[in-house]
Structures are given as C-alpha cells and as structure tokens.
Amino acid sequence: MAELEAVIGLEIHVQLATKTKMFCGCELSFGDEPNVHTCPVCLAHPGVLPVPNEQAILYALQIGLALECEIAPRSIFHRKNYFYPDSPKAYQISQYDIPICGPGRLGDVRIHRAHLEEDAAKTIHVGGSGRIHGSDASLVDFNRGGTPLVEIVTEPDLRDAAEAAEWARLLRETVRQLGVSDVNMEEGSLRVDANVSVRPAGSEELGTKTELKNMNSFRFLQRGIEAELARQRALVEAGGTVVQETLHFDPASGTLTPLRSKEEAHDYRYFPEPDLVPLAPTEEMLRKAREALPELPAARIARYENEKGLPQDLSVLLASNPTMAEFVEGAWQMMPTANPTAVANWATGDLIAALRKVGANEDFLDRPVSLEDFAVVVEMVDAKKISHSSGRIVLAILAAEGGDPEAIVEREGLAQISGDDGELAAIVEQAMADNADAVERIREGNNKAIGAIVGAVMRETKGRADGGEVNRLIQERLSS
C-alpha cells in the first residue's frame, strides 16, 4: 500500500476586540459576572433588530487584507438556524455563500475564505453526561453572546501536525499585530479547529475528513492532529474507512471522542438575513483598513532574512515581537557598520536576560535600557574596549539601576586588559606556570587543555580579558 499522506485544513475563529458586540451596544468583557452585559437585542427579545458594528467590519477588512483576501464588494449575512440555549434567537447571524473576504493566502497556506459572524453564549450543562441531553439543568451566560467573530477557513494545504501548529502560530501573530483581537487561546478569543484526513501519497483526491474541536493551545492542536492522524492511518491500513464526524479533544487525557450524532445532525436552513442590508464596504472603509495595516510577520521575516542576512529562527523571533524588532531596527540604524545578526543577538539574548533579571517586561514594552546606551555597550565590545562578558555586566547594571555605560565601565574597572601593556601577558604567564600539567598536555597535542589556562586567566581578570587575545598570548608562549 502506498504511504498515507496527511491532509489538514484549519478553521479559526477570531473574537474581535471591539468595544461592543456585533449587533448591539453591549460592552465586550471577559470574566465578568454572568449575564451583566446583555440587552433586549442580544437576549433576542421579540421585535428587536440587529445593527452591524462598523468597527467589527473594519477589523474583518483588516484581517482580509492581511491575508491577501479578495474583498467582496457586496457580501450577505445569512441566518443559520438551530435550537440550542447558547443562541437566544435560535439562529446565528453569519455569512454563507458570499463572505466579506474571499480567497487569500498566508505564508504557504491558501485561505479559502474569512467571514463575519456573532459568537454564541456560554452554556454549562449540569448533571448527566455534561451535554445537553439528559442533563439536570442548563446554565447560560449571555455575556459572550453576540461577540463579533471572524471565521477564517484555510484550504487543506497543511501536511503534518507540526506544520499546522506552526502555521497557526504565524496566523495568531499576524492577527495579534493587527491589534484586532486578544488572540488568547485559553480564554477562547482564538479557537482553532482542524479538518483532518489521509490519502495515498501522490493522490489528488481528498479522503473523508474528521473535524477536531476544543484544542485550546497550539500544543493541544498538534497533539490532537497527531492522535487523529495515527488513528486514521491505523484504520485505513487495517482496511477500514474513516467516517465523517466531529471529535472533541479532551486536554486531560489527550484523547478525542466523537460528539453524539444527535448533536451534530443539523440542517441549518440558511437563508439571507432579512433584517440586514448587504454589506458593501465603502472606499473610505477600505482605505482606513489599508492604512491600519502594520508590516506583518511574514513580510518581516522575509525582509530580515534577505536584507539583513539573519538566520531564520532569529527572524521569526523578531517578527513575532514587533516592539523588540523596532528596537533592533533602531540599533541597526545607530550602528550601520556592525554585524546585524550580532546586534540582534545582543538584543534578543543578553539584553532580554538582563531585563528579565530585574523583572522588566520581557516583550520590551517597558524597557529601562535606552537604545543609545545599548548601542554604546555593543560598540565598546566591538572595539574591544570591554570584553563580551563585561558587556553583559554593563547591561545588567543599566537594567537594574541605569547610569552612563562608559562611567559604569570606569567605576567597575571593566576596561579590557590588553596584551600590549604587559599586564595581561603577566597574568597569562602566571596562569601557564600554575597549570603546568595543562601546558604539558597541549604540547602532547591535546588542544582542549588550553581551556583550563584561559579559565584561570578569566578568573584572575574577572572577565575583563578578551578570549581571543588570551588564546593568542598562550599560543605565542607555547611556540616560543
């Protein structure tokens, strides 16, 4: 049998961080007392009508533009009818055949569509199985009901679980940087479902898919998909067939269980929402949405790799932290001749470590070390005025108590000891004398033994010596 290839598509629900709900004026909130953010409209009293939230439309346009989607000149809201206590109208206002955002792309994955809809209320079923059927009571919190959502649907372009999780991270970062959502998976402002199937490698046809729900972290997303792929592969290899069903991921056990068919056997009876007119974004709205777009992670990664020669992991790290990236770009401007990768490493490694130690905000939003001071430290190291480890010490002092970097070097006696003034040479010679056995082993061809001598020099100089310089001085003396 041909090897089985995984085919994965994702459906992502993004809660928009608007001030108010999608179709009424109720405030959005998370974690408030139940049912305080409600009104006749979101409780579906008789006679109420929905009024679309303009900010939500703008946010949806921003998402669409960021995903390079075709924006529909005129899209339609539909009613998706179903009986469930999380939907007080017994229908959800969503988009069906004409969504606001058509085909697009993010990275290597094609976007099928993205549409606007409203979130359901939160329900808890008490007693029985914890599901609605057979429960003793059902509790509803309408605070969340009516929150604006954008549902993004990808094409089935992903080929393994890790790739799916990685792409989902890129999507989250992209949406986060748009500033249109909190994208918090644990709080449910970002929800990722996966459609998973397998097929013989090389086949163009799609196998029967299952839909995976409730994976509320990227780790669970990956684990859920992995588990389902293993199940489907085993099933197909044993000659069985995959049944289309919805599977619920249980984070505690890491297993997937099918939802009862009765709960998913829906005929949603979609029809155009007669209470709303077609959604036709004006030129003005599109212009506003375009102007609000920042440089997005995918573009940033490409720019850092191509123009700055940064390695991929460093590019991705910077692209996912725009505040840090902005800092690094500022440093590059101040030090045009410095190696961009070295500068970025200083910022993302040593500076972050120094900031963390003093409890400063590690996403750089609250940084006590100025760009100017950072540049002075990096340049002193570059010019060999101080050693790399002294540079770390200066950054730590700057982070903890501030001050002038050059004065700190002076005060702490961190100025690099060079080989030319004789002081370092004397220390090296002393170290060689103290470690005669190491010297002997080097002479026997064991070059690693030089570490013991360098270590002794560094201890003696309290790190003020340059490692390369120390090495050179040892080699000189060995060969003389």
Added chain:
Amino acid sequence: MKDLLELTALEAHEAMVAGDLGAEEYTAAWREATAGDELNAYLWRDEGGEASAIAVERDCVAPIAVKDIFCTEGVPTTAGSRILEGYRPPYTSTAVRKLIEAGAPILGKTNMDEFAMGSSNENSAYGPVLNPWDRERVPGGSSGGSAAVVAGGLAPWSIGTDTGGSIRQPAAFCGIVGLKPTYGAISRYGMIAFASSLDQCGPLTRTVSDAALLLGILQGKDPCDSTSLGLEGGIRLPDREDLAGLRFGVPAELARDAVDAGVREVFERTLAKIEELGGEIAEVSLPSAEHGISAYYVIAPAEASSNLARYDGVRYGMRVDGQGDLIDMYETTRSEGFGPEVKRRIMLGTYALSSGYYEAYYGQAQKVRTRIAEDFSGAFSGVDFVVTPTAPSVAFKLGEKTDDPLAMYLNDFFTVPMSLAGIPAISIPAGLAEPEGGGPQLPVGFQIAAPAFAEQRLLDAAYALEQGIGFDARPGGANG
C-alpha cells in the same frame, strides 16, 4: 364644536394646537369610550396612562390605539399569542416611541391574529374581534382589533402592521382607511416580527388626511433598523381636489370572476368616479401577480419559522416545564404556547428552507417576488397608480373559513403582490355592498398602489377620490 368623539384625529389635533380643545378632556373622553369595548378589540386598555409615561408636557396629538405587536415598555405585549402571556417588554418600539414623543397618548393594545398570521382575527389566542358593522362577522386581519376600534368608535385612529394585507383588508372590512407604506418607510424596531422582509407598520384611520398626519409622525430612518429609510421630505397633508392628468391602471389579469358581485359593482362605480374627477383608466399587465399568493405563502412562513424560534420559554413569556431536559421544556412550551395556524406556518416554513427543498421553494418564491416587482415597475412606466378591490368580498362570517386555510389565504389575493413588491398601497372605503348570501350592507375597500416612496402622491390622489366618493356610512357603533 362636534361631539368630541366625532372629530377626526386631524380636526382634534388642529383644535388642540389652536387651544380650542383641552388634550386632557379629549383623551379622557376616549379613555372612557374604550371602556365600552364590546368587540373584544382591546387586549389591554391603558386606563392610567401607563404606556405614555414619557409623553411630552402638552399632548396635542389625538390618543391612539396600538396593535399588540408593538413592544411597549412595561405594558403587556402578546402579539395575540399565548406564548407571550404575561410578557412586559423592557423596551419600547420606535413607532410607539415616536407617537408618545409627538404627544399622542396610548389608549391600549389591540387584538390581532396570533403573530399577525391570519385574515380574520380568529387566530387570536384571546378570542376573535367582532366587526362593528355586524357582530356575526369578522373584522378582517391580522390588524382586526386596530380596524375595529377605529370603525367602532373606540379610538380616533390606530396603528397596525401589514405583511400581506393585514392593514388594508381589515380597513376594507371595517369601512375605514388603511395604508401600508413602502417597505422601510417606518422603523420595524420593536415590532414583533412575522415575516421580516414584508412586515411594515402603517396607519388605520377614518380619513386619508388622518392617515397622512399619522404617517408623517411615524416615518423616518431609524438607527435601530438597518432596513429603514424613511420618506424623504416627510409627508404633508393632502389637498388635491381632482385627479386630472393622473392615470390609474387596472390589471388585465384581475380575476373579476373571483370577486363578489357587490364588490365588483362598487369597484366599477369607483373607476367611473375617477374618470369623473378627471383621471384616466388604463389597462396594465401584471402577469406574475397571480403567483403572488403561492410565493407569499412560502416566503412569509419561511421567515416566520426562523423569527418564531426564539419563543422557547427560557427568557420571557410562557414556560411549560416538561418531564425531562431542556429540549423537552422547549417542545412542551412551544406545543402549548402556539396556536394551530402559527404551527402550520412554522412547519410550512421549516420545510421550505430545508436542505434539498430550498431552491424548489424558497429560491423559486424569491424569483417570483422579483418578477412581481418588475411587473409593477413596468406598469408604473405607463400609469401613476395601480388599482384593485382591496379584498374579493366584504367581511365574511365568523367561522366561515376557519376550516379552509386555502380559502382564507385567497383573501389576500389583491393585497399580497404589493407587499412582495415592497410598494405603498392604501385602502379607502368606496361604498357598501350586500354580502353574498344576503344581509345588511357592508363596506367595500378600494385599493390604490403607487411606486416605492411615492406616498405623498398616493395620499393626494386617495384624498381627492375620498372627497369625490363622499363615503359617510357608519356602523351602529360598538354599543349599537
């Protein structure tokens, strides 16, 4: 001055503005009159001015009766249904708010067919309304209570809603004026939905001038109703005295055979009156109009099946706890809360929207609807108005058609096409006719339809015709 209750709403308004009539005295006289309701026309009477608590300082607009489909904060609003028994809305509909702000005290809430589904008022959960001309006959529906109070001396004027004829047909049966404005002229916010793409609020009055005055108060774009547009330039009182230069189209497809002889005679006489007043009668073609009823009885129930899904016993109104879980409570509540006609339409509509049937029913009906709208556009390129009898018969007897829903539906034959096309149409009393099978003479309505948003021209022409006809017959009165 005439007897207070004999004044038209416009006369009373002018007298109050001039200071010749005290608003308090006038309203008190009407409140006293409402107490004599023997027609079952009021479901709730506002004896203490409860519904008008936010009235302006000086009431100067005649008090008004409101169909029980308009949500009014704190006062019972049932839409004629058991399922909303005891419901007191937490908010007020835009139409009622506008009335109260204009200074019109609310007299009470009028009886109606359950959720506006019916043409005889026999579908009210609170018993039928009696026709003031003959208490053995129906007042028409669904705004039967609103028509009966005006004809029966229980209110100077009222508002109702028209989905397929629910203002015009009861106005015709009760010998008063009923206007269905252009879809979107008046806000639907707070008007309990039956079929959202068709429902429209409108006046039921003694005279065309009263209808103009009331429409002027009610019309307007409402931020709470995305589908509302209002009437540009507002509405002024009509004063046209002749019909010179105006062309009135009679549909060639008008099934004159399906119209009772007495109604036909009044209709022909009215056409002659139009010519006498200088108007011209022409034949127009509305080839798709004959499919109006079929399309209407797919579209309206489809929308109703979705609109009425929210009545589940959870948040307001009646709740009947079942034997088991929440789903059981839904089913028991809805089984006991809805009447047979409502259930029939929910089932019809659910079926029409079901997957596999959507195109054949809902999709097809929408195409017919488009054709009918095109028929009217074509007709209006040659004539100013299209005229028909409002209903094929005069008021029929209570119980006469309750066993035959189809015969009942055919009552809407002349009114449904205008609803589907979204255009304004008015019914004015044109004379009296003997019912088929004999009996005392009963009023006959004459329907005039105009292009969308041409309400002013429609009212001007209707006024001239009203003056020419000089209809002055009155029923014996609610107590007579």
